Amino acid sequence: MDIVLEMQGVCKTFYGDGVIVKANDQVNFNLKKGEIHALLGENGAGKSTLVGTLFRKPDSGIIRLNGKEVELNDPITALNYGLGIARQDLTKSLIERHTIAENILSISKGFFLSLTEIENEIIKVLNMYDLGELDPKVRIWKLSGGEKQRVEILKALISDPDILILDEPTSMLTPTEIDNLFKLLNKLKARGKSIILISHHLEEAVNYSDRITILRQGKVVDTIDTHKAKENWKSEEEGIRAIANLMVGRESLYDLYREPLKPVNVAIEIKGINAKNEMGDEVVRGVGLKLMDNQIVGLAGISGNGQAELVEAMLNLRKADSGEVWIRGMNITNKSIRAIKNLGVAYVPEVRRKALILDLSVRENLLLNSYQYSPTPMIENDNNALITEELIDRFNIKTPSPLVPVRTLSGGNRQKVVVAREFSVIPPDGAGLILIVENPTFGLDVGTTQFVREELLKMRAAGAAILLVSSDLTEILTLSDVISVMYKGRIMGTVDSEDATRENIGLLMGGVELEEVFS
Amino acid sequence: MRIFHYEVFMQKRVSTITGLKAIRVRIFALFCGLTVIGIFFGFLGIDPIALYVDIFWVNILLFPNTLGRFITLLLISIGLAIPFKARIDNIGAEGQYVIGTLAAFGTSLYFSFLDPVLLIPLMFINGFIIGAIWALPVVFFRAKGGFQGADVVASFLMVFPAVFLMEYLVSGPWRDRETGFAYSSLIPEINRIPVLGDLKIYIPLLDFHLDFSSISFPMVNIKELFEGLSLGTIQINIDTIRWDFSPVHITIFLAIFLTLIAYYFIFRYVNGIPKTKIGYEINVIGKNPLAGRTAGMSFFKVILFCMIISGGLAGLAGVGEIAGNQFRLGTTSPGYGFTAIAVTYLGGLNPIGILVSALFFSVLSVGGNAIKLTKGLPGTALDVFSGVILFFVLLAEFFFRYTIKWRRV
Structure with missing residues (x-):
């Protein structure tokens, strides 16, 4: 097969926040015509940066398209060369206040802007690729996470690119939507399009890709031919484990022991909280939760389903529209954050800038x-x-x-x-600590991740009531005593950790009702 | 950015420049500023070297005047350093200063029945309170309005009402009917702030064997200069050169005391930790307000504290200047509040640094004024000093965080 895209010795360095990060260090990468090429790696391995250099040239390195060296200075040049990208960070890629059509101006031609033309084109392409219903006149902020992701994919597809790049396209899609997407990708592949797929889900890569390139700390570790490798692997799991080891480059986490403890006292109870996000959307709908001492409650859910807003509403960092928060029998609704924290509440926010x-x-x-x-x-x-x-x-x-x-x-x-x-944090009067942690191990190396999780269990043994908000299912499953799953601002169900499996929690996270999961 | 074959770009420094190196960079920036000012004056046909030499000598001769100016600049600048540290840009100290001068004059006018022992402290209290009130809109717009930059806009806009109020009062109700110009009457001598004027201090070098008619200054004719100056409030006897400390009022002790207090309680680090809770909160809010809020700090309270201190100290400066030095109000604002911004940044937002930089700007100001009087330079020529130096000092602040790099393409 012909090589459509070749990247040689690509380097990209970021300066800032006090550290110099070599996000890409002499990366060589090539993409054949009509293949799905998966790009795997941990957070911060440089996957997004690598595809980013196709739209904003790298510090050094050569990029060849169909054997010809090109200089891709800006996204428009790249678009004209037939590259299309669906980016990972939708808050930066889509303009929330604009409609879908206004976000997809890449296909507009000529001097004047014709929105109706674009809207018609959008509907045509939606039907052609079977991407489901979307109204081009709807503003982005009214869409759910999955819908936004479909808009982003549509945006990449609509210019009919030869090379399609999908950066984490499935993080917010439901299982059916994911199936549809991969059917579509296979169709495109058959038409001779080349696809770069960046994903966190290793099984997607193993099942659908033709080749896999693994990055670690900005360098290419290996490129695997998936079809050949599959013959050597006995099962899908073995393949996933082999790739995971290449990605991490060292032993993965060892198991943590969670000693059995009997929670007695209710530390914090929230009742029927409703809250809106910045756009005025109701993203927390009547959530109730109960935390006991000596207990870790895991709040699972795909990020962006209202977990962040719920925690902020609990701590009165965000105004709750209704509902009450009680700490040890005391109503603290609408108390100042300082007053709440002085009751022995500690908070590890997901956004490090807040901490x-x-x-x-x-x-x-x-x-x-x-x-x-x-x-x-x-x-x-x-x-x-x-x-x-x-x-x-x-x-x-x-x-x-x-x-x-x-x-x-x-x-x-x-x-x-x-x-x-x-x-x-030392709570007053010898009471137990109430600890609210949001994705505490996000983006951390294995050693620190292990350390943080051990500390959480130590705190639990010392009598703390812990609310663990995490989108990492492994973390939730290994640490929590009770797991509540949040979907579109609602608690889908609360499951004891003994009954919880990766599958049933995963279904709840995808919006399937509790009765259906446990029937 | 591309210049010929080179690509020039900004790059964030791995670590911000601080400490001694920062001081060196500031001094370098200062020299760059003075060089550029020299070039400006060169275009006006003035030899810049001679200019700076003269400024130096004039200040030796008029050291008391320098100190008088120093009091005002120091008080305003210390007040500015606190909100600046919390990243609240109070650029309207001029207005707070002007309103302080009005408060002083008004107090002496309407409370004249009081004994001076009560009246003079009352002037300071009123000056502080009214200066602080003048700064309050900044607090509300910045904390409650929720848009960044509200502090800059609100504080700057509050300058104009203060100046207009002064113009109205001086040309209306408070006007001295006996002069042809728009001036207020003089504050009665008994109600003035005591000065150090009675301490005639002997200058060892100057009156030893120098005959002043024989010293040749490149630009300033000393006789002319002194005659020019004696028209004002400063009386200097050329024959027995002694420093006459009448421009230095005892507010200087208050100013230095407040500087030390601010240093001790807000800026000083002990074991790497500020001494007071409010000092720590100012630090945190200045560097990352989001983290401060998440930790439970009240943004509003911190801004309120900063602006009350800032406006209050500018008000005190106004009181000192009017009741200790000028004794009457005019219709123009002198611009000390704006110069103080440059003073504060040159001092590195640190009281000890500000002590030095306030003295430096006093030297420039007094020297420039004397030369202005004798050489007939335009009145705005002096503003060039603070403007250009502020520009270079702020440029230095930029280089503390970023570097400029280039590479061949």
């Missing part, structure tokens, strides 16, 4: 809760300095000195700073 002040020192970042413990307007400097030394020691934060800015620390150590600070 860390990168320009301040490690010590100052560790003080964000404890600085206010003294009764006077003064800070107890010596005492606090001592506390931070202990935290750095206990949580094994690797820093040259407590006085260097957090910006200079690696991602894992930054998260350790947050974890150290929040896990050491």
